[in-house]
Amino acid sequence: MKYLISFIQIFIFNILGALIAKYQCDCSLFVEESICLGIDTCNWINELCVNKDCFDMDENECDLIGKCSLNQEGNCESSSFCTNYQVKDQIDCMIKKGNCGAENQKNAAGFYQCKSYNSVDCNSLAAENCTNNYEDRETFCWLNSTKQCQSYNINSCEGLPLDVCDKLECKNSNSQCSAFLCSDITSQDQCTYVQDGTWGSLTLCQWKEDQTPKCIERTETKDFTNITCSKMTDGRYYWKNESCVSCPKNYEDNSSSSLSLILYLIYVLQYL
Numbered sequence: 001m002k003y004l005i006s007f008i009q010i011f012i013f014n015i016l017g018a019l020i021a022k023y024q025c026d027c028s029l030f031v032e033e034s035i036c037l038g039i040d041t042c043n044w045i046n047e048l049c050v051n052k053d054c055f056d057m058d059e060n061e062c063d064l065i066g067k068c069s070l071n072q073e074g075n076c077e078s079s080s081f082c083t084n085y086q087v088k089d090q091i092d093c094m095i096k097k098g099n100c101g102a103e104n105q106k107n108a109a110g111f112y113q114c115k116s117y118n119s120v121d122c123n124s125l126a127a128e129n130c131t132n133n134y135e136d137r138e139t140f141c142w143l144n145s146t147k148q149c150q151s152y153n154i155n156s157c158e159g160l161p162l163d164v165c166d167k168l169e170c171k172n173s174n175s176q177c178s179a180f181l182c183s184d185i186t187s188q189d190q191c192t193y194v195q196d197g198t199w200g201s202l203t204l205c206q207w208k209e210d211q212t213p214k215c216i217e218r219t220e221t222k223d224f225t226n227i228t229c230s231k232m233t234d235g236r237y238y239w240k241n242e243s244c245v246s247c248p249k250n251y252e253d254n255s256s257s258s259l260s261l262i263l264y265l266i267y268v269l270q271y272l
């Protein structure tokens with residue numbers, strides 16, 4: 001059975017190619033202090049690795065964790081009502097303040113007031129009322145290239161309108177928005193992973209020494225150690241039983257059973 005599983009896994013990797021990581025580990029999976037402290041969102045307290053509280057986050061970390069937001073005083077706090085926040089750039093209500101909509105006009109102080117959103121149908125909105133609305137937590141409305149209102153998925157760079165492409169940390173190249181690729185990275189130091197925008201999944205990369213050294217998509221984690229495993233994967237892989245494995249969704253740590261292999265297969269098939 002074990003060989004069959006390995007065979008299937010190798011087979012899957014060959015079809016799939018790159019290792020893609022969707023989920024961040026729960027901090028409790030990092031059992032070594034130095035590893036734990038190397039992950040932005042984790043803290044080591046009483047010999048345990050725990051999720052950091054918002055008030056322990058610095059400015060940069062804070063805004064990129066959905067559940068935390070910078071308040072007016074510049075302190076990081078648990079995201080509260082959208083109406084408590086004002087931003088310089090409208091889309092920051094969505095990106096940085098935990099899925100908030102935004103008013104269409106600046107206020108007297110020159111900021112956009114964030115507001116909670118009522119679910120809308122993007123396709124039915126007039127152009128003037130389109131942007132900074134949501135269909136649901138994953139889908140927002142923006143004007144497309146023909147200036148009509150269209151819905152977009154927050155987890156993917158592919159085809160995003162160019163005026164939000166950079167803001168969601170996607171690649172704007174030849175008037176096309178797409179995710180950065182490993183091959184876009186040109187230095188060995190930076191060759192760790194690329195992310196499909198601010199919220200999307202991570203693709204792991206690997207430096208390939210060749211006549212022309214380059215950054216390519218990673219297909220296995222064998223060369224990771226207990227020290228590099230989580231660090232090089234933004235905390236989406238962890239060291240378990242002497243190997244570097246991907247974090248389970250919502251921390252259901254059942255990854256060695258054949259049931260999870262079946263689930264994994266189903267998961268993979270969805271994305272083929």
Ligand SMILES: *[C@@H]1O[C@H](CO)[C@@H](O)[C@H](O)[C@H]1NC(C)=O
Pocket residue numbers: 126128129
């Ligand atoms: C845009 O929204 C405002 C306020 O809800 C509404 O009065 C207006 O008619 C809308 N514009 C169009 C063209 O539908």
Ligand SMILES: *[C@@H]1O[C@H](CO)[C@@H](O)[C@H](O)[C@H]1NC(C)=O
Pocket residue numbers: 123144145146147148149150151
């Ligand atoms: C823009 O959005 C409208 C409405 O959703 C859609 O019908 C149209 O095909 C889109 N245009 C482009 C260029 O995608």
Ligand SMILES: *[C@@H]1O[C@H](CO)[C@@H](O)[C@H](O)[C@H]1NC(C)=O
Pocket residue numbers: 032034035226227
């Ligand atoms: C990593 O593994 C080495 C060798 O097994 C061990 O000596 C070291 O303490 C480990 N380091 C951490 C941070 O887990």
Ligand SMILES: *[C@@H]1O[C@H](CO)[C@@H](O)[C@H](O)[C@H]1NC(C)=O
Pocket residue numbers: 241256
């Ligand atoms: C760790 O891996 C070894 C060798 O693959 C296996 O025999 C052992 O059962 C595993 N231990 C756990 C706790 O999964």
Ligand SMILES: *[C@@H]1O[C@H](CO)[C@@H](O)[C@H](O)[C@H]1NC(C)=O
Pocket residue numbers: 251252253254
């Ligand atoms: C494995 O999954 C079962 C059922 O989903 C759950 O009850 C159990 O707690 C899980 N085991 C671990 C170690 O998380």
